[in-house]
Amino acid sequence: MISFEEARSRILSHITACGTERVPLLEAAGRVLAEDRSAPWDMPLWDNSAMDGYAVRSADCGKIPCTLTVSGFLPAGARADGVAVEAGCAVRIMTGAPTPAGCDAVVPVEETDDGQQRVTLNEKVTKGQHIRFRGEDVPSGAIFVQAGTLLRPPEINMLATFGLALVPVFRRPVVAIVSTGDELVELGQTPGPGEIVNSNALSLAAAVRETGAIPRLIGIARDNLDSHRELLREGLKADVLITSAGVSAGDCDFVRDVLEELGARQLFWKVGIKPGGPTAFALHGETPVFSLPGNPVSTMITFEEFVRPALLKMLGYRQLLRPLFKAVLAEDLKKKPGKVQIVRIRLERKEGRWLATSAGNQQTAILRTMLDANGLAILPAEGITFAAGQEVDVHFYGSHLDLV
Ligand code: AMP
Ligand code: MG
Numbered sequence: 001m002i003s004f005e006e007a008r009s010r011i012l013s014h015i016t017a018c019g020t021e022r023v024p025l026l027e028a029a030g031r032v033l034a035e036d037r038s039a040p041w042d043m044p045l046w047d048n049s050a051m052d053g054y055a056v057r058s059a060d061c062g063k064i065p066c067t068l069t070v071s072g073f074l075p076a077g078a079r080a081d082g083v084a085v086e087a088g089c090a091v092r093i094m095t096g097a098p099t100p101a102g103c104d105a106v107v108p109v110e111e112t113d114d115g116q117q118r119v120t121l122n123e124k125v126t127k128g129q130h131i132r133f134r135g136e137d138v139p140s141g142a143i144f145v146q147a148g149t150l151l152r153p154p155e156i157n158m159l160a161t162f163g164l165a166l167v168p169v170f171r172r173p174v175v176a177i178v179s180t181g182d183e184l185v186e187l188g189q190t191p192g193p194g195e196i197v198n199s200n201a202l203s204l205a206a207a208v209r210e211t212g213a214i215p216r217l218i219g220i221a222r223d224n225l226d227s228h229r230e231l232l233r234e235g236l237k238a239d240v241l242i243t244s245a246g247v248s249a250g251d252c253d254f255v256r257d258v259l260e261e262l263g264a265r266q267l268f269w270k271v272g273i274k275p276g277g278p279t280a281f282a283l284h285g286e287t288p289v290f291s292l293p294g295n296p297v298s299t300m301i302t303f304e305e306f307v308r309p310a311l312l313k314m315l316g317y318r319q320l321l322r323p324l325f326k327a328v329l330a331e332d333l334k335k336k337p338g339k340v341q342i343v344r345i346r347l348e349r350k351e352g353r354w355l356a357t358s359a360g361n362q363q364t365a366i367l368r369t370m371l372d373a374n375g376l377a378i379l380p381a382e383g384i385t386f387a388a389g390q391e392v393d394v395h396f397y398g399s400h401l402d403l404v
Helices: 004-013 152-160 197-209 225-235 255-261 294-313 370-372
Strands: 022-023 053-056 066-074 089-093 105-108 120-122 144-145 166-170 173-179 216-219 241-246 264-271 279-282 287-292 327-331 340-350 353-358 375-379 391-396
Touching: 004 279, 004 294, 004 327, 053 120, 089 152, 089 327, 120 327, 144 152, 152 166, 166 370, 173 197, 173 225, 173 255, 197 216, 197 241, 197 287, 197 294, 225 241, 225 255, 255 279, 255 287, 255 391, 294 340, 294 370, 353 391
Parallel strands: 066 089, 173 216, 173 241, 241 287, 327 353
Antiparallel strands: 022 166, 053 089, 053 105, 066 120, 264 279, 279 287, 327 391, 340 353, 340 375, 375 391
């Protein structure tokens, strides 16, 4: 048995980012940028007005109110070459229009009498006010988005601003999912006596998709060697293989043996965590193979702690693990020594601190508690009792939208 931390670092040390491809910017949201991008020009490209108003010389406006002659008009999209603000004059200007020569301040129309031939300014004018200066947002040559960054609407906007219509992103790994067990029926079939629906295939596919990778359901390997050979061989054609169940020490647990027969090299089996102890990790050539326990709660938790960071690394992310932070326990928790215990919790903000309450019955077979959890507490292997009021390490689980 290896420790939780050792298992994760062993996995991550064998994972590398997928190759890259170029995609149109319209398709790039949700992808991870594969190369740094720097500004091909200053943004903004010229000094321009931040307001609808008047471009002025601040030295002309020492005494308020002051009246100036309106000598020109610059709408958005106009060019400022050949336009200048002479002494005693103002040029009417719209937001985004380039500021003319001589101008060192813009006076918003709301602070004037809105005059057409002559304009009277009613408020104090400060040099530089309401001007967006060339390069103040991003100077030419500056890296504005780094490789390994998830492309969200803000990154997309800036890439578009700089005219970058095709962007290099990391390829998304295809993740094969093989379920095992004679008791399973596929979704859509009604389970008979002793049968259950192959629900892990669906939750694994959902979890894979949440990372940005592409799930491929291979089907159910029945509890015999030939069926395992056929489905695992098919699964190994993908970039990653995840199996569920059949990885303990039972009579029908064939996954590890058949993977070995097919040429996979096992890097560990059995981890000091609960739930999820019998997890195995192997490499078939370069292809990572995660053999997760079949109990739905164990499958989801081991995916979260071991597979998700690995997929994020393949997808090119720099940040692989959800940030750990401290939360105060709302109640006493007990565990056996020797293994890290992953506790399904509800996290809520109370009086400036995060409070962690058990999400319900923590037995591995209780799936409902998983639905009520928005976080996981990581109780260290050595500890036995964790008292209410004590701080423990936690991280969020799943979408955070229900926290607001
Ligand atoms: P096993 O590792 O094969 O002993 O399975 C452990 C437990 O997980 C058993 O209760 C199985 O019925 C259950 N299980 C196995 N595979 C699945 C699956 N694909 N979907 C839902 N539950 C499963
Ligand atoms: Mg089984």
